[in-house]
Amino acid sequence: MKHLVVMAAGLGYEGLERRKLLRMGGLEFRPAASVFPAVTCVAQASFRTAADPCEHGMTSNGFYSRALRKPAFWEQSAALVEGPRIWDRVRAAGETVGLYFWQQSLGERVDSLISPAPIHKHGGGMIMRNYTQPPVMGDALDKACGTFPLHRYWGPLASPKVGDAVLDNFYTMVEAYPVDHAFLYLPTLDYEAQRFGPTGHAPDKALAVFTKQLESLVAFAVKQGAALTVCGDYEIAAVDRPPVHPNATLRQAGYFNVRPISGHAYPDFHSSRAFALCDHEIAHVYVRDPGDVEPLVQLFESSGDYARVARRTVQDWAHASAGEILLVAKKGSWCAYPWWTARREAPDWATHVDIHNKPGYDPCELFFDRSFPPKTCQDDTRIKGTHGRLSTIAWASTDPQVAGETMVELAKTLFV
Numbered sequence: 001m002k003h004l005v006v007m008a009a010g011l012g013y014e015g016l017e018r019r020k021l022l023r024m025g026g027l028e029f030r031p032a033a034s035v036f037p038a039v040t041c042v043a044q045a046s047f048r049t050a051a052d053p054c055e056h057g058m059t060s061n062g063f064y065s066r067a068l069r070k071p072a073f074w075e076q077s078a079a080l081v082e083g084p085r086i087w088d089r090v091r092a093a094g095e096t097v098g099l100y101f102w103q104q105s106l107g108e109r110v111d112s113l114i115s116p117a118p119i120h121k122h123g124g125g126m127i128m129r130n131y132t133q134p135p136v137m138g139d140a141l142d143k144a145c146g147t148f149p150l151h152r153y154w155g156p157l158a159s160p161k162v163g164d165a166v167l168d169n170f171y172t173m174v175e176a177y178p179v180d181h182a183f184l185y186l187p188t189l190d191y192e193a194q195r196f197g198p199t200g201h202a203p204d205k206a207l208a209v210f211t212k213q214l215e216s217l218v219a220f221a222v223k224q225g226a227a228l229t230v231c232g233d234y235e236i237a238a239v240d241r242p243p244v245h246p247n248a249t250l251r252q253a254g255y256f257n258v259r260p261i262s263g264h265a266y267p268d269f270h271s272s273r274a275f276a277l278c279d280h281e282i283a284h285v286y287v288r289d290p291g292d293v294e295p296l297v298q299l300f301e302s303s304g305d306y307a308r309v310a311r312r313t314v315q316d317w318a319h320a321s322a323g324e325i326l327l328v329a330k331k332g333s334w335c336a337y338p339w340w341t342a343r344r345e346a347p348d349w350a351t352h353v354d355i356h357n358k359p360g361y362d363p364c365e366l367f368f369d370r371s372f373p374p375k376t377c378q379d380d381t382r383i384k385g386t387h388g389r390l391s392t393i394a395w396a397s398t399d400p401q402v403a404g405e406t407m408v409e410l411a412k413t414l415f416v
Contacts, residue, residue, distance in 0.1 A: 012235025284323030
């Protein structure tokens with residue numbers, strides 16, 4: 001193996017500096033600017049294309065299909081990421097590439113792959129299984145590592161220790177199918193910092209778990225004779241303000257419509273004139289009639305809830321997949337997707353983990369509510385950590401040619 005690249009969720013420079021942990025596992029961590037918006041899918045797409053969102057098209061963790069009039073989150077097709085990959089040249093020269101636990105990886109031009117992809121059964125429930133290339137490794141990984149704990153990967157039971165399962169699957173895969181260059185995603189630091197904020201006992205414990213996982217990766221890279229590059233995707237910031245609800249604003253102003261069914265307010269995207277796709281600190285507002293853009297800009301600006309209300313022009317996020325308006329919440333706040341103000345109006349799926357069908361990112365899925373039987377929380381004031389605005393990530397590399405002041409610059413130097 002020549003390169004092992006690890007993208008670590010929530011690995012921010014300021015958090016390491018505050019804890020005096022800029023050296024871990026023998027690696028010296030340095031700062032770099034994240035991409036914007038600083039969310040998972042945008043960061044991963046930017047790294048593997050060494051391009052900005054306006055070029056590769058991932059402008060958040062979700063998008064709104066104007067043709068289908070339907071939002072989608074956490075879609076897995078690699079075709080959603082436009083443009084060449086940083087490994088294309090070396091792979092064309094006969095070298096092999098593996099991609100493990102990255103988003104938008106299904107169908108990617110690589111030689112081996114692992115991605116969480118459970119089978120949802122018709123009668124309810126799911127088969128917890130990773131998608132693998134080659135396909136025979138699905139059964140082999142289950143046999144060697146046990147069933148992958150997807151309930152620990154996201155949801156109220158999500159745990160930093162799921163990173164151990166990620167590493168078990170990764171090590172087993174590359175032993176069976178060695179590659180020249182491996183790209184691994186490690187979610188260890190993401191959960192507790194969103195639940196409880198970037199400081200405190202829980203995120204400190206998560207960092208201790210991450211440190212052990214990092215030491216394991218360093219030893220593995222040395223054994224493989226591989227250069228190791230570790231890069232964060234965003235810094236998680238503290239939440240000390242209530243979240244903002246742009247869809248509730250749109251509904252009150254008559255732009256967002258609902259279908260009242262048995263007392264619940266289901267979204268009606270077909271008749272709505274505008275919809276805000278919320279994703280942590282940012283929201284893309286998709287506007288059907290160009291004549292509504294300016295009044296909506298004024299509506300959001302006059303609310304005083306946002307640090308930035310921007311029209312879609314030639315900017316780093318202004319791809320055709322982006323909304324006509326971009327909202328950035330004030331520091332310490334974030335954008336929540338609900339359009340209802342009375343809890344009884346919430347659609348039935350609002351209290352469940354449903355990352356692909358909810359029309360917005362819902363960090364409340366990290367908590368159970370206080371009822372029985374337990375459901376996922378609807379109290380968005382419990383969220384104490386968020387991200388999305390431009391931040392400072394931490395990175396380290398044993399490859400001297402890897403350098404740069406931004407994530408994209410780092411990626412550009414990987415295969416020079």
